[in-house]
Amino acid sequence: MAVSLLILTDFFQAANRALDYATNLALPLRARLVLLHVRRDSVLDPEMFTGRLSNLSQQAINLALNHVAQDFPVPVVAEIGHGQVSFAVADAVSRHHPALIVLGRPDESSVPDELVQTTSLDILRTSPYPMLVVPHTVVRGTLPRRVLLAVDGEAFSLGEHAGTVRQLFTALGAELTVLYVAPAGPNAEAEAAAALVTVQQTGLTVGLPAAQVRAVASDHPAEGILKTAKAADFDMVMVIARPRSFLGKLFHRSVTAQVLLHSTLPVLVVPATE
Known part of the structure; x- marks a missing residue:
């Protein structure tokens, strides 16, 4: 098909x-x-x-x-x-x-x-x-190759959607940067490296250039993502939507919702399977 x-x-x-x-x-x-x-x-x-x-x-x-x-x-x-x-x-x-x-x-x-x-x-x-x-502010331009993938450090699975996203990234020749946002602490770099491993375990990075990882200190994950996701450095931001967040009545307070509502870059939202 x-x-x-x-x-x-x-x-x-x-x-x-x-x-x-x-x-x-x-x-x-x-x-x-x-x-x-x-x-x-x-x-x-x-x-x-x-x-x-x-x-x-x-x-x-x-x-x-x-x-x-x-x-x-x-x-x-x-x-x-x-x-x-x-x-x-x-x-x-x-x-x-x-x-x-x-x-x-x-x-x-x-x-x-x-x-x-x-x-x-x-x-x-x-x-x-x-x-x-x-x-509405985004105009058609070059293909989005610089992708910022925001993760929370918890393990996740994308189920059948992993293959679809990998196919998209492969076709684009995407360069992934894994973003880990957490309050400042002595273990931030190690936690960010562990977050990269969780992404690799989903299969998303297979066949792509080696993914980079970036740690940002912030008490508010959505704020950290939005400050990092700038057009000068990235073309697209990807977030993982967990069922417990988007099925909740207060979804507008979730990280996914905040990024969707305020990002100046296109946002790829992929639901996780839990």
Whole structure:
């Protein structure tokens, strides 16, 4: 089966930036794009009343999808889903088995984190799957090869997703830097080296250049990750989402959520199996 990337599109700027980014990724992967537009036409959808949803007619959506799908350098399939985005995505995932779900992160800088109900968080709860979240400020450029992989030092397994992520990194010729953030202490370097070993044990580094490791002292892991994940040094940041965090009611306080909401780099979120 050909590799697919599932792209959510609402035809706004953030989605268009994510589509450009995914198209760039699809070339070395020799992947096809599956464009999914979800008509959030349920009266129970909380954003029906915020003015943030596309109110295009079915005919206009068809025309827009057909226009977007033209003149792509990779094969494209376009689909329309209905209802809540997370359930429409779960249905598309079950049929297309994409390597990644890709979506744009709009500008929500004026909204408190506690009030942000982002699509990415909803999808993680409903159908945990490797997901690439592209900030609205990111423009299509060179392929992302410098990847910052943030880990907490605990052992983890990615299950079936390990092969998918390794395939992506291999196609990109990625250079991994493992980031370990912890309060300052005499054992920080040893703990960072141990964190690198946990990553190597997942199989992610097989066939890649030797991974580097970096230790950062901070009492707040998300803050340490965000300060390190700068465009001058890295192209993408990867975080491991543990079920105990993204299934919790206070997920917006988790490290994964904070990085998703505030990173200036694209964020690859891969759910761990526990």
